[in-house]
Amino acid sequence: MFLKDYISEVYTGVSSLLKGMRKTGYYFFHPKEIITEQYPDNRDTLKLAERFRGEVVMPHDENNEHACTGCTACELACPNGTIKIITKFDISPEGKKKKAIDTFVYHLELCTMCNLCIESCPSDAIVMAQNFEHSVYDRSKLTKKLNKPDSKIREGIE
Amino acid sequence: MFSLEGITNTIQNWLYSTFDPTFALLIECAIVILLAIGLFAALGLVLVLMERKVAAHIQIRLGPNRVGPGGMFQTVADTIKLILKEGLVPDLADKFLFNLAPFVVMIVAMLLLAPIAFAKNFQIWDINIGVLYVSAVSSLSVIGILMAGWASNNKYSLLGAMRSGAQIVSYELSAGLSVLTVVVLTGSLQISDIIASQADGWWLFKGHIPVIIAFVIFIIAVTAETNRAPFDLAEAESELTAGFHTEYSGMRFALFFLAEYINIFIVCAIGATLFLGGWMPLHIGHWEGFNHIMDYIPSSIWFMGKTFFLIFLIMWFRWTFPRLRVDQLLNLEWKYLLPISMLNIILVTVIAILGWHF
Numbered sequence: 001m002f003l004k005d006y007i008s009e010v011y012t013g014v015s016s017l018l019k020g021m022r023k024t025g026y027y028f029f030h031p032k033e034i035i036t037e038q039y040p041d042n043r044d045t046l047k048l049a050e051r052f053r054g055e056v057v058m059p060h061d062e063n064n065e066h067a068c069t070g071c072t073a074c075e076l077a078c079p080n081g082t083i084k085i086i087t088k089f090d091i092s093p094e095g096k097k098k099k100a101i102d103t104f105v106y107h108l109e110l111c112t113m114c115n116l117c118i119e120s121c122p123s124d125a126i127v128m129a130q131n132f133e134h135s136v137y138d139r140s141k142l143t144k145k146l147n148k149p150d151s152k153i154r155e156g157i158e
Numbered sequence: 159m160f161s162l163e164g165i166t167n168t169i170q171n172w173l174y175s176t177f178d179p180t181f182a183l184l185i186e187c188a189i190v191i192l193l194a195i196g197l198f199a200a201l202g203l204v205l206v207l208m209e210r211k212v213a214a215h216i217q218i219r220l221g222p223n224r225v226g227p228g229g230m231f232q233t234v235a236d237t238i239k240l241i242l243k244e245g246l247v248p249d250l251a252d253k254f255l256f257n258l259a260p261f262v263v264m265i266v267a268m269l270l271l272a273p274i275a276f277a278k279n280f281q282i283w284d285i286n287i288g289v290l291y292v293s294a295v296s297s298l299s300v301i302g303i304l305m306a307g308w309a310s311n312n313k314y315s316l317l318g319a320m321r322s323g324a325q326i327v328s329y330e331l332s333a334g335l336s337v338l339t340v341v342v343l344t345g346s347l348q349i350s351d352i353i354a355s356q357a358d359g360w361w362l363f364k365g366h367i368p369v370i371i372a373f374v375i376f377i378i379a380v381t382a383e384t385n386r387a388p389f390d391l392a393e394a395e396s397e398l399t400a401g402f403h404t405e406y407s408g409m410r411f412a413l414f415f416l417a418e419y420i421n422i423f424i425v426c427a428i429g430a431t432l433f434l435g436g437w438m439p440l441h442i443g444h445w446e447g448f449n450h451i452m453d454y455i456p457s458s459i460w461f462m463g464k465t466f467f468l469i470f471l472i473m474w475f476r477w478t479f480p481r482l483r484v485d486q487l488l489n490l491e492w493k494y495l496l497p498i499s500m501l502n503i504i505l506v507t508v509i510a511i512l513g514w515h516f
Contacts, residue, residue, distance in 0.1 A: 010494060017479065024216045024478040036220040 048130050053113040056083075056106055057129040058146040065154040066147055068125035070101035074117035082110040083117055090152075100153055104146040109139060123157050162280040162458055190282055194271055198420055203233045205419040208466075209473055216477040237412070245408035248311060255309035260406070260413035262302035267420040269295050273349050274427050277437050277458035281350070288349035289341055292428055293334050296383065299421065300326040303385075303392065303402050306414070310405040318401025321484060322392030326383055328491040333379035335499040336372040339365070339506040340432040349431060356435035359442065366514070368505045373433045375499050380425035381472055382487070384418060388479040391487060426468035430461065434468075437461040 027033050037046060060066050070087045088102040104126075118126055126146070136142060169189070173182040207222070207230070214221025222229035247256055273288035275281040285291055300323050307319020341347060343365055344355045355361075361369050382389035393401030403414045430436060437457035441449045482490065508514075 010498070017475075020478045021475060025474065027218050028212065028215045028474070031215065033218050034215070034220055035218050038220070038223075 048132075052130050052132075053115055053128040054130045054132040055108055055113075055128070055134065056111065056117060056126050056146065058104060058126050060148055060151055061154065063154075064148060064151045066125055066151055067123045067154050067157050068101050068104060068147065069123055069153060069157060070099050071122065073120045073122060074126060077116045077120035079114065079116065080110050080112065082107045082112075101147055106144045106146050107142065108134060108144055109142040162277045166280060194268060194282075197271075198268070198416065201423050202416040202419055203237065205423065205469065206233045206236070206415075208469070209419075212470065212473045213477045216474070240412040241409055243408040245410050246405075248405050250311045251405065252309040252311070255305050256405075257410070259302050259306035259309060260410045260417070262305060263299055263417040264413050264420075266295060266299040266302060267417050267424060269298075270421075270424045274424065275349055275353060275431065275436050276461055277456070280437075280458070284348065284350050287347045289337055289347045289352070289432070293330070293337060296421075296425075297326065297330050299417075302417075306406070307402040310402070312405050314398040314400075314404045315402050318392045318394070318398045318404070321394075322385055322402060324484075325385070325389060325391060325487060328488060329379045329382035329389075329495075332375050332491060332495040332499045333383060335496075335503055336376040336379065337428075337432060339369060339372040339503055342503065342506050342510050343369070345510075349436070352432060353436040353438055356438050357441060360433065360435040360438070360440075362433045365506070366509065368502050368509065369433065371502050372499065372506070373429070375495055375502070376429055376433070377468070377471065378490075378495065380429065381475070382491075384421045384425060386418070386422065386472065387476045388481050389487060390481060391484060394481060422469060422472060423465065426472065427461075427465045429468050430464035434464045435460075436464075 039046065058066050058068060070085060072085045072087070075083045075085050084105040084107075085101055086103040086105065087099055089097045090100045092098050113128070115128060118128055134142070170182075170186070173185055176182075177185065210232070211221045211229075213219075222232035225231045225235050247253060270292060272283040273281070273285050273291055275284075303322045303326075304319045307315040307317075307322070310316070340352060340361050343361060344352045346352060346355075356364075358364075362373055365372075385392045391401075393403065398404070403411055406414060437460050439449070439452035439455060439457070439460050441452060
């Protein structure tokens, strides 16, 4: 009984080691699997992971319209005060007052790219961009205004 | 056809006809020393680069690729950096032993070069107890390592050196026993005899399963003896910073580093000699045509090819397997490798006596 256990132990040991060597051997003989990005050289063809989080941006469509309602859910969700939303009241053609954003202030220098603001946004107005070359000489350049000048909210988004 | 034998014979004849025998012998010694040092330097550069490239490709990386085409001069740049670095000696270190240790390790590696046949009739010293000489001298390197660990006056160094001692002493046994299988089959300790006995096929193929088992055990044991991962407890970066060479810097560190790679080359050369026929081309039984074609490849290329194949094998499992714990290391040797190789040598003896091998 002891001998049987001993032999099966040796067998499982050797076979599991060989499995590992098969995997690494496969990688060695298939250079196509290499995932290294030679970054400054391949700036144009750089491939980033789909979920890479570079900075928060607010996409605008061709009519200079965004989807932000100014609900401040992202501001509340942000753990370190990166987002500051300044709201205003628009007067609709019917004479009704409607809450809208005046300025979406985003402090990139405080942001930890935790993605909580994007998760919390009910109208998907903000997304994470893949841009990561953020270095500037002046710190104040990192405080960004995300909504473009004269932009307004898209029709039909409450 | 290219052969190193012709070159050495020409040089020897010229030396002996020009100078008197004593002087000619001295000149020959000088040439051999120069060649050995040249080989060491070249091997150091090539093997370090090879290791880094193999490691990178196994880990789906590119490896060094900035210095020279494809990173070819990376190790040259590293060597220049190491030469220019300050060689620091700790205040409370035992200065004499501290400075001596790297040279002891290096000299042991140099001594091991003597009985290795690099090509047909191209051998420094064809001693009739070649295999015994190799296994005797290779165990001396532990003295250099212990010396380094003790002289550094550093707990990490000492721990690394003690581990290294335990490891080398235990794995010597199974390495010796697996070497013995080939000695039993050949009936000779002389390296040239062992190679000549493989003219009709390498022992790995001729000796059935027992020799394959011996080969596997040999590779495992020599990896442990050269203190390489997965048996690199002596320098275990994550536990002991760098083990026995923690306190070394500059050229003294480079000597330790070089000695590690030289030792890999030497044990692989011995493995290639014993199990894969050394410089002997691949011969299959009575296929005269095939054997004749194989003879056209120079013997030095056969030897280097086999050695580098074994080096690649050792690098392959260095970068695949995680490091063992100390108890696992000793378990592996005393509970698995040693009993198996003892049983194996009995099997091989029976095969050799009954003449069951090809």
